[in-house]
Amino acid sequence: MSSELRLKKLRGSGGYIMATVTDEQQMKGNLGGPDLFLAPIGRLNDDKITKHFCNTCEKEFEGPPKIEFENPNEEVAENLVLAERGQYICKVCNASIAEYREFKKPNEEGEIGSAKPLNANASTAPTVEVVTAPTVEVVTAPTVEVTQPGSAALVSSIEGRAVIDENANKVGIVKQVGIDASTQSMVLVITKNDGTEGSIPWVSIKKVGEVILLGKPEEEVAVQSGKCSECGFVNKDESKFCEDCGTKI
Incomplete structure (x- = not known):
């Protein structure tokens, strides 16, 4: 994999930044669509950021925004620790441009266990309503390849992974996968940011990877002839x- 730095636009819920990132960071920021997001990438050094745009100011500014962060080292699930949380803030109006959280596994060889309440003030997802969990029959969490949710490929358990909405806001952590007793359809049971439990219909999942991205699943698009990659x-x-x-080409 190339280590060459490339200038990219990285989006957040309140704006975006222009920064030079590695191929590995681009892969982290790609949640399945054409845009790259700041939340999965985390904190970048100031010297990597050339510009930032604030939705509140409706203006682009030269240089990096303010970056505020803390290291709570809070255990949010068995063998999963919230190592750092922070946000990118507009230097002019102090509005939040993007938020991020970085997690670590104390035991890299071990599995992630049951989630614990997470004390964080992340924004509630505006596009996907997380409702109180209905009565569900708990089943073994499916193992899925990093691909569209409908894939039958097998991979590691998704329990303990962050759930991100279409605006790159974190809405909770996966607790388990279950079956809605009333509809007999698959649902994703999560621990929301306020510590309560909720469920999300499986059809509302856009992509499963290092995080769970909510939204409509993407349809395969044919590669356009002559289009530069x-x-x-x-x-x-x-x-x-x-x-x-x-x-x-």
């Missing part, structure tokens, strides 16, 4: 190099 410019079919950035 680097800058997205659509070239003529016979082009061997991108007419915009020069990358080999």
